Amino acid sequence: MAGVAIEAVRERTDIVDLIGAKVRLRQAGRNLKGLCPFHEEKTPSFVVYPESQSYHCFGCGKSGDAFSFIMDTENLDFSDTLKLLAARAGVELESQRPQRRDPEIDRERARLIELNERAASYFTNLLWTSPAGSSARAVLEQRGVDRPTADRFGLGFAPDSFDALKSHFLAREIDEQDMLAAGLLTKNENTGRTYDRFRNRLTFPIRNRDGRVVGFGARALGDEKPKYLNSPQTPIFDKRSILYGLDKAYDTIRRERSMVIVEGYMDAIAAHQCGYENVVASMGTAITPNQVASIRRYLDRVYLALDSDTAGQMATLRGIDSMRESFVDDSRVEVSANRMIRFERTLGAEIRIVVLPEGKDPDEFIRAHPDAWPEALK
Ligand SMILES: [Zn+2]
Incomplete structure (x- = not known):
């Protein structure tokens, strides 16, 4: 089970968040740069790569992932590092047995x-x-x-x-x-x-x-x-911790700071085919906190464009509850009249529920009116 726990922690840990808490990072193209925590320097040569969730210092050659960063900066062994990161990510470890990176x-x-x-x-x-x-x-x-x-x-x-x-x-x-x-x-x-x-x-x-x-x-x-x-x-x-299409949507989501969640594979594929590349699918009726955890720091806005039928409506409501857990540091949630839920104190991240006209599912709607999609999200 250690592997599952490690994976859950990995999925819910963002290396930019983690390192950003210790090192002042500045955006440099697709990556971030800062002064290396492992050697003395005046000009930044320490680079953090969000896509591969890794870091490398061009000065001293140190490199690694979230686990090695904590092991090296906190001087912890792997077992204690896992405990620390699990607590931080809200992942419950199954036992207190010592865990090794196997x-x-x-x-x-x-x-x-x-x-x-x-x-x-x-x-x-x-x-x-x-x-x-x-x-x-x-x-x-x-x-x-x-x-x-x-x-x-x-x-x-x-x-x-x-x-x-x-x-x-x-x-x-x-x-x-x-x-x-x-x-x-x-x-x-x-x-x-x-x-x-x-x-x-x-x-x-x-x-x-x-x-x-x-x-x-x-x-x-x-x-x-x-x-x-x-x-x-x-x-x-683990279906509950993965969003379909995130690998293809990741760059666009980070650039546009918005993500559209649809329910089905075909919905996501139709959107990408029409050039709307910030779209991912929840692959089911509910959206779980784990699915959103790995991407949340890049989001200003999340659109829920779920199926129009009753199941879709239910999923939408459950999805909102899950989002609330994911943005766990937000104590105040405000539901406004236009069915938009705003999570205050979260980089202005908003969650918007998209109700498509004509009771269509996203896949049908995008195929019928490809150019109307951006308008439908407003
Ligand atoms: Zn260095």
Whole structure:
């Protein structure tokens, strides 16, 4: 479980916040610069990289991540560093057992990510080359998703088979237990047999902030239930702490200081295809504090553009409660008449609920009126 806790802490820690509390940082292009805390200097050569959540000093050569920064500046071992960062991020550690940074855990994470990325390539290849993929291609055509956009998001097709992916991987000497751990297979607890989790579905690789594939969302092409199926919780995937499309939206969100949250994969993809690149999807009905934690320092404004149906309305309300937790240092929340909630004392961050005209979902609306989207957010 240590790996999960470390990951949760990592996701909820922003290195700019962390280092910014100790070192005066100034924006320098995409990065930030300051006087190195590790050596004496008069001109800043210490650079913090928000995208990779790392730092490097061009003077003394020190570099690392949030964990190593605290270990070195506070003179703590890894276990105490984890405790400190967990407390700061509001992550509860499961036990008080001493935690080490286990290279085996890093290796396992890397292996599980690699399997998910190989599965994504396999599904993408089938989408465009297999005759059976025509049903998935038809959905994309019907939704107006063009080829460059589909490629950019790595969309794919999981065939209607219990062992297509499993056989493909076994033939490449990939361990069945690893496939299971990566969330690509499901195990029947009665028979002990494993089989492909995603069958006859359009697949959406879900990437972390760094753009690595950590799981999948998959839309049924037939009558399969549920209509949308996600990867299970794994050491690399926790649906409640990830926003779909954040890897592609990150730069734009930071530049525009605003983020639009939609509910579904297709909503986010439609927005990006039309050039609205600050859009991410919550992948479900509720928005959790963890999802927003890693990006909140860059936000002046968050738009919630959720589905128009009742479920969407409910999700909107729950989403607001979650946001309130995320902006936890704000004691005063003010709801104004135009349904806008303003969180005071948070860099002026506002949360706006977008009600789309004609009761449309974001995907439908953007496709029907691509140019009207900015106006709809106002
Ligand atoms: Zn230095």
